[in-house]
Amino acid sequence: MEKLTDQKIKFLEETANNIRQSIIEMLVEAKSGHTAGPLGMADVFTALFFHALKHNSKEPFWEERDRVVLSNGHICPVYYATLAHAGYLPTEELMTLRKFGSRLQGHPHREFLPILETSSGPLGCGLSQAIGMALADRIKNGKNSTKQFYVLMGDGEQDEGNVWEAYLLAGKEKIGNLTMIIDRNNIQIDGFTENILPLEPFKQKLEAFNFDVQEIDGHDFNKIIEAIEKAQSVTDKASVIIADTIPGKGVKEWENKFEWHGKPPTKEEGEMALKELRSR
Amino acid sequence: MININSKLNSKIFEKDVELVPTRKGFGEGLLIAGEKDEKIIGLCADLTESTQMHLFAKKFPERFIEIGVSEQNLATVASGVAAMGSLPVISSYAMFSPGRNWEQIRTTICYNDRKVLVAGNHTGVSVGPDGGTHQALEDIALMRVIPNLVVVSPCDAIEARKATIEALSSKITTPVYIRLGREKTPIITTEETPFEIGKVSVFYESKKPEVTIIATGSLVYNALVSARELEEDGVGTIVLNLSSIKPIDKKTIIENVQKTGAVVTVEEHQVAGGMGSAVAEVLGEFFPAPIEFIGVKDKFGQSGTMNELIEHYGMGVKDIKEAVMKVISRK
Numbered sequence: 001m002e003k004l005t006d007q008k009i010k011f012l013e014e015t016a017n018n019i020r021q022s023i024i025e026m027l028v029e030a031k032s033g034h035t036a037g038p039l040g041m042a043d044v045f046t047a048l049f050f051h052a053l054k055h056n057s058k059e060p061f062w063e064e065r066d067r068v069v070l071s072n073g074h075i076c077p078v079y080y081a082t083l084a085h086a087g088y089l090p091t092e093e094l095m096t097l098r099k100f101g102s103r104l105q106g107h108p109h110r111e112f113l114p115i116l117e118t119s120s121g122p123l124g125c126g127l128s129q130a131i132g133m134a135l136a137d138r139i140k141n142g143k144n145s146t147k148q149f150y151v152l153m154g155d156g157e158q159d160e161g162n163v164w165e166a167y168l169l170a171g172k173e174k175i176g177n178l179t180m181i182i183d184r185n186n187i188q189i190d191g192f193t194e195n196i197l198p199l200e201p202f203k204q205k206l207e208a209f210n211f212d213v214q215e216i217d218g219h220d221f222n223k224i225i226e227a228i229e230k231a232q233s234v235t236d237k238a239s240v241i242i243a244d245t246i247p248g249k250g251v252k253e254w255e256n257k258f259e260w261h262g263k264p265p266t267k268e269e270g271e272m273a274l275k276e277l278r279s280r
Numbered sequence: 281m282i283n284i285n286s287k288l289n290s291k292i293f294e295k296d297v298e299l300v301p302t303r304k305g306f307g308e309g310l311l312i313a314g315e316k317d318e319k320i321i322g323l324c325a326d327l328t329e330s331t332q333m334h335l336f337a338k339k340f341p342e343r344f345i346e347i348g349v350s351e352q353n354l355a356t357v358a359s360g361v362a363a364m365g366s367l368p369v370i371s372s373y374a375m376f377s378p379g380r381n382w383e384q385i386r387t388t389i390c391y392n393d394r395k396v397l398v399a400g401n402h403t404g405v406s407v408g409p410d411g412g413t414h415q416a417l418e419d420i421a422l423m424r425v426i427p428n429l430v431v432v433s434p435c436d437a438i439e440a441r442k443a444t445i446e447a448l449s450s451k452i453t454t455p456v457y458i459r460l461g462r463e464k465t466p467i468i469t470t471e472e473t474p475f476e477i478g479k480v481s482v483f484y485e486s487k488k489p490e491v492t493i494i495a496t497g498s499l500v501y502n503a504l505v506s507a508r509e510l511e512e513d514g515v516g517t518i519v520l521n522l523s524s525i526k527p528i529d530k531k532t533i534i535e536n537v538q539k540t541g542a543v544v545t546v547e548e549h550q551v552a553g554g555m556g557s558a559v560a561e562v563l564g565e566f567f568p569a570p571i572e573f574i575g576v577k578d579k580f581g582q583s584g585t586m587n588e589l590i591e592h593y594g595m596g597v598k599d600i601k602e603a604v605m606k607v608i609s610r611k
């Protein structure tokens with residue numbers, strides 16, 4: 001990974017801010033979709049696609065690319081916006097989100113946008129797919145593999161049994177090049193995660209599966225990138241990064257409110273939010 | 281013309297016909313049933329408001345269990361709740377329940393003969409912008425193949441309320457699946473419209489009917505609009521509302537197909553295995569007749585508005601009218 005300079009951090013912060021603006025513009029135009037999760041994960045996506053990942057937007061199907069599996073597909077506005085800002089899609093196309101015929105389906109669909117590693121939306125299935133990819137790569141390339149496998153999940157998503165079946169397998173298989181990044185924003189649809197189905201002590205639970213677990217501030221580029229570097233350096237077990245994020249991050253009025261999980265901003269709300277982001 | 285005995289909404293063909301999602305009828309029915317029967321326990325998987333279970337959950341918080349986003353657990357916990365003599369109602373999106381937890385429903389609920397009401401929301405392409413992952417087009421097929429299970433697909437919010445109340449009454453002793461929609465759709469029936477699980481109703485009957493249109497769910501509305509337009513063009517039809525897909529009212533279906541000798545089935549579901557297939561099973565055995573199937577033809581859904589998608593997948597009024605003309609030519 002390239003060295004993280006102060007100048008690069010500044011660039012990452014600006015990029016994340018632009019991505020957040022795109023997310024808001026997309027959602028206002030689409031008139032439906034999820035707001036809180038995408039805004040909260042903008043920094044992690046930026047750190048991945050603009051610093052940590054081995055990838056090439058000019059050659060999206062490059063065999064040696066790192067794989068990113070978005071398990072919590074409902075946060076796809078941040079994925080689409082990041083892909084656009086990273087050169088995979090024209091930024092104008094973002095305005096087609098959720099519309100009939102768009103490549104940017106309401107939840108990611110590979111049939112419409114083949115550069116996606118997988119389709120998602122129904123929760124709880126991404127980790128297993130990432131494990132399948134990593135195991136196939138290990139069988140094919142053994143120790144010579146140069147790829148990293150990343151899976152992004154939500155914290156509410158942890159309620160799904162499939163996730164824990166996959167944890168057992170990832171623990172057993174000791175997949176050193178697998179990194180699970182969990183959006184710990186404490187919200188899901190019906191309320192705060194600790195009221196709906198408590199996860200705590202979450203870090204300890206994951207450690208018990210024999211993972212290398214780090215819990216970090218998911219809005220601090222130094223911390224995010226340091227954590228990804230550490231995860232890459234651990235090769236005898238899978239890594240987990242619990243990214244503590246603020247749902248709705250960047251728009252003060254929307255932050256930490258589960259009500260923003262699944263609704264888009266109105267035109268007026270969007271303008272207010274864009275003003276706030278542009279003034280940074 | 282509209283069968284007067286069906287007592288349909290008098291505003292049905294007017295521009296300002298009321299639009300209410302069927303899920304709302306379920307939520308209201310559950311609340312009404314819950315007020316009468318203390319045995320009823322609601323369980324939900326992190327979709328309490330959008331599946332309209334919040335009406336019940338707010339009124340009876342002590343009889344509501346929040347399961348979290350875990351549909352397999354939702355079905356299996358409900359089976360345990362039923363084992364203790366309570367009457368569980370589970371709700372989620374149909375793609376996840378019964379989509380994800382089908383085997384759990386089959387074994388721990390139906391095989392065990394536990395009475396549970398399974399409410400599948402967000403069915404059909406009319407779910408809209410969320411896209412194909414969230415548009416259940418297979419749930420009728422999945423559910424009608426399970427022994428012991430009743431399958432109901434109400435045509436509007438009023439019927440959804442009645443079906444929910446009846447499913448939770450002592451009249452029904454088996455588990456029940458109720459199929460619901462997200463979007464607002466026209467109110468077709470009234471309080472007086474006859475409804476009974478296991479019965480088909482005749483909603484429309486022209487003087488000299490040539491085709492029997494059998495529809496289920498909110499597309500019953502499109503079927504009725506088609507029937508009226510066809511009648512103006514001199515083509516008579518009968519429209520049946522087949523909300524009770526299982527058990528299926530063979531007698532009424534056969535009687536009404538005998539009058540015409542041709543059938544068009546209409547459903548917001550895969551043609552394979554759906555309501556049309558259930559009708560074809562009955563007619564194949566007792567009164568073979570040509571059938572045209574309106575429904576999704578081996579495709580996944582996608583993002584769009586309800587109307588765009590209904591048109592795109594060939595379930596609009598124009599498509600139904602074409603199918604009617606086609607089936608007449610096949611007689």
Ligand SMILES: Cc1ncc(C[n+]2csc(CCOP(=O)(O)OP(=O)(O)O)c2C)c(N)n1
Nearest residue numbers: 037121122123154155156157187188189326
């Ligand atoms: C299998 C499945 N069940 C239910 C849903 C509906 N759903 C979408 S997002 C969500 C909440 C997920 O919480 P979390 O992962 O924390 O996402 P956040 O609200 O933080 O964005 C639910 C229940 C789904 N998409 N998939």
Ligand SMILES: [Mg+2]
Nearest residue numbers: 155156185187
């Ligand atoms: Mg969350």
